[in-house]
Amino acid sequence: MTRFILSRIAFGVLVLFLLSVFVFMLFYVSPSDPARIIAGDKATEELMAQIRTNLGLDRPITEQYVTFIGNLLHGDLGYSYRSSMPVSELVVSRIPVTMSLVFGGMVFWLAIGIPIGIVSAKHPGSVRDRLGQGFAIVGISFPTFVLGMLALYLLYFVPTKLGFTLFPPSGYVPFAESPLQWAWHLLLPWLTLALVVAAVYARLTRGQMLEVLGQDYIRTARAKGVDERRVTYVHAFRSAMPPLVTQLGIDIGLMLGGVIVIEQVFGLLGVGSLAVTAVAMQDRPVVIAIVLLGGVFVVVSNLVVDTTYALLDSRVRTATR
Template identity: 80%
Template sequence: MIRYFLSRVGFGALVLFLLSVFVFVLFYVSPSDPARIIAGDKATEALMEQIRVNLGLDKPMIQQYFMFLGNLLQGDLGFSYRSNLPVWELLSRRIPVTMSLVFGAVIVWLAIGIPIGIGSAKNPGTLRDRLGQGFAIIGISFPTFVLGMIALYTLYFLPTKMGVTLFPPSGYVPFAENPGQWAWHLALPWVTLALVTAAVYARLTRGQMLDVLGQDYIRTARAKGLTERRVTYVHAFRSAMPPLVTQLGIDIGMLLAGVIVIEQVFGLPGVGSLAVTSVAMQDRPVVIAIVLLGGLFVVLSNLIVDTLYALLDSRVRTARK
């Protein structure tokens, strides 16, 4: 098990290294001039040349990359061209917002999607199954921003016109400052993100459970007199979990890199909104840091998924030795 885990860690480190090379080269060959961005349009050529020297941009590309990599390994992500603040300081303010949004939404969509999928699989062809499939189709078809605007209109704008405030339209309150306000401000974003994603999990759970419930060992478990609840949740659902775990790992990793649409719709100051602002302002160090942070989240999520796979099924770690 340790050997298998170390091999996955090594592969993840290789992926992050290749990502750092790709991102650095991509921004190195970009037409924008960091010195011009920092100094402004009216700066003299002498001033811009001095800025290039200070940033190390006058050195060969390979030397610049190893300087960049060395700083990165020490946790130095550089300084923002626009705010002149350390990039890590900017990210440290935004990461808790995105993590609060993502992990809260994960709990909601799992609580909605998995029971709907299991209920549909246990009653194929019935009204309950058709309703579950209808939910999945509608949820997958709805763009996130549309659902977010509908939620704001029905649960904020209309009640506010009648003098009732059910939910705030935007903003974020740190959990440590006020847990109740934290959850109140995130309720609409959680539900919006969860409803769309829950549809995917309902559909995936239904397909996996239908396949598992038709297996011989499930019929044997029923023949032995086990309760339907035990057969469904202990035997069948455990066998259906690996694809769900894989999908969950991918989704969490991608969303932690920045839930751009939801953060923009609800005015949340997370990593996604920082990414949009940084790209618009050509703030290269911040954009590079966000891309690498997203890659780190994806690698860590996949590492956790691979480890869970190995714990759930010993054949996985045996086959990959």
């Protein structure tokens, strides 16, 4: 098991190294002047000269890259001249919002999607199965921003016009400040995110459960009189879990890089909204930081998934020996 984890860590480090090279070449080795793009069109020559000195743009390219990596390893993500503050402060201030949105939404989409998939698989062709598949189709095809705006209209604007408030329209309250206000402000974004993603998990769970429930060992367990709930949730669902864990790791890794649509609709100042602002303002250091942060999230989530996968299926561990 240790060898398996070390091999995955080494592969993750390699991926992050290649990503850092790609980002460095894309943003610093380009026909345009990096100092001009970072400082903006209205920057003075003195400011641009200072930026070139800080970035070491007058030094050999290999030395620039070594400095770039060294700064990253020390937590120095650069300086945003558009926002007049260190990039690390900008990004760190947005991460709690995105993490709260993603992990809270994850609880809801798993609680909604997996039970629907299990019920559909246990009763194929029934009314419950058709309802479950209908939910999955509607959820997958429904645009996220439309669902978010619909939720705001029905659960905020309509009640407000009637003289009472169910949910706030937008905003974020830190968990440490007030857990109840934190959950109240995030409930609509959680449900919006969960209803879309839960459709994917409902379909995936149904497909995996149908395949597993048709296996010989499941029929043998039933023939021996094993309780149906134990057959479903202990024997069948455990075998169906690995693909779900894989999908969960991919989703979490990608979403932690910024749930752009949800954050924009509900006015949440997370990593996604920061990315949109940085791209619009051509704030290159912030864009670089978000790209690298997204890569770290994806690598870490996949490492957790691979480890969980190995714990669930011993064949994964033995394959690496």
